[in-house]
Amino acid sequence: MTDDRNRPFRDAHQDIETTQEIPDTQQTRASAYRLAFNDPDFLCRDELRPVRLQLELLKPEMLMSELGVDSTIVLFGGARIPSPENQTTARTKTLADLSRYYEEARSFSRIMTERSKSNGHRTDVIVTGGGPGVMEAGNRGASEAGGVSVGLNIVLPHEQAPNEFVTPELCFNFHYFGIRKMHFLMRARAVVVFPGGFGTLDELFETLTLVQTGRMEQVPILLFGKDFWQSIVNWDALSDAGTISEEDLSLFRFVETADEAVHEIDNWANAGEKRGHIPGR
Numbered sequence: 162m163t164d165d166r167n168r169p170f171r172d173a174h175q176d177i178e179t180t181q182e183i184p185d186t187q188q189t190r191a192s193a194y195r196l197a198f199n200d201p202d203f204l205c206r207d208e209l210r211p212v213r214l215q216l217e218l219l220k221p222e223m224l225m226s227e228l229g230v231d232s233t234i235v236l237f238g239g240a241r242i243p244s245p246e247n248q249t250t251a252r253t254k255t256l257a258d259l260s261r262y263y264e265e266a267r268s269f270s271r272i273m274t275e276r277s278k279s280n281g282h283r284t285d286v287i288v289t290g291g292g293p294g295v296m297e298a299g300n301r302g303a304s305e306a307g308g309v310s311v312g313l314n315i316v317l318p319h320e321q322a323p324n325e326f327v328t329p330e331l332c333f334n335f336h337y338f339g340i341r342k343m344h345f346l347m348r349a350r351a352v353v354v355f356p357g358g359f360g361t362l363d364e365l366f367e368t369l370t371l372v373q374t375g376r377m378e379q380v381p382i383l384l385f386g387k388d389f390w391q392s393i394v395n396w397d398a399l400s401d402a403g404t405i406s407e408e409d410l411s412l413f414r415f416v417e418t419a420d421e422a423v424h425e426i427d428n429w430a431n432a433g434e435k436r437g438h439i440p441g442r
Contacts, residue, residue: 173198177199217335221313221344224333228309229281233350234273234285234287234349235353236266236269236355237364237365238262238299238357240293240294242294243256259356259389262295263297265417266295266299266385267298267299267305268302268418270287272420272423274302274303274310282309284350286303287299289310289313290313291311291312291313291314291323292322293324300324300327301326304326304328309328310326310328311331313341314333314334314335315334315338342367346368350380352365352368352383353385354384355386356385356386368382369382369409373436381429382413383415384414384415385416386415390415406439
């Protein structure tokens with residue numbers, strides 16, 4: 162967004178342009194002469210890490226605020242889950258079978274985006290990791306509903322390219338996983354988790370921990386695919402061992418379809434409240 166306020170000092174862009182017009186000399190070619198904010202080598206120094214962390218926090222926050230994104234619905238899920246039309250390319254039978262959740266993610270995002278039309282797509286905006294698989298399905302459903310969606314990509318050796326359905330103005334890229342995860346949850350009104358791998362598990366358990374400990378408001382946390390989740394996590398064993406409270410098992414629910422997920426979000430008790438008491442502590 163352009164800042165039209167009158168300022169008494171020169172604009173930073175003007176100074177960058179001016180430095181490109183000066184004589185080419187040994188002094189002007191020296192790295193020391195570059196404007197600090199226009200010097201990638203300087204900004205990438207280890208000592209500047211706190212500044213880079215701040216920039217990654219500020220840039221998406223400012224742009225989402227300027228574009229009117231007030232609240233989001235977060236979709237986590239595996240990058241390797243194929244769409245039904247591509248399930249024959251899946252490397253395992255399980256992945257091929259999980260392709261049905263691609264369609265559920267797509268349908269869920271379409272429903273939520275259609276509902277947000279009444280307020281100009283300011284609330285309940287779909288946000289994903291911006292990549293393939295379930296993430297693509299989420300952004301695709303929002304696009305099909307004629308709405309916007311957010312993609313929070315991360316620089317990785319693989320799977321980091323944004324999918325074609327992310328709204329370009331809301332397509333962000335991150336270096337720091339920690340800042341990226343903050344942006345996932347800073348506006349979250351619900352968190353919907355589909356089958357996935359280490360990354361999905363990381364995102365799920367961080368969300369559960371923040372809600373469990375009262376550091377974050379309670380929001381609907383929905384796990385698509387009860388059979389999948391119960392086969393990889395023995396939830397009851399955690400409660401039986403006393404490492405979590407039995408009440409902690411009510412922080413999330415299992416669903417199978419997009420319609421079920423929408424119903425749970427609309428009827429979630431204690432949404433928006435922080436836990437004042439941590440059971441078992």
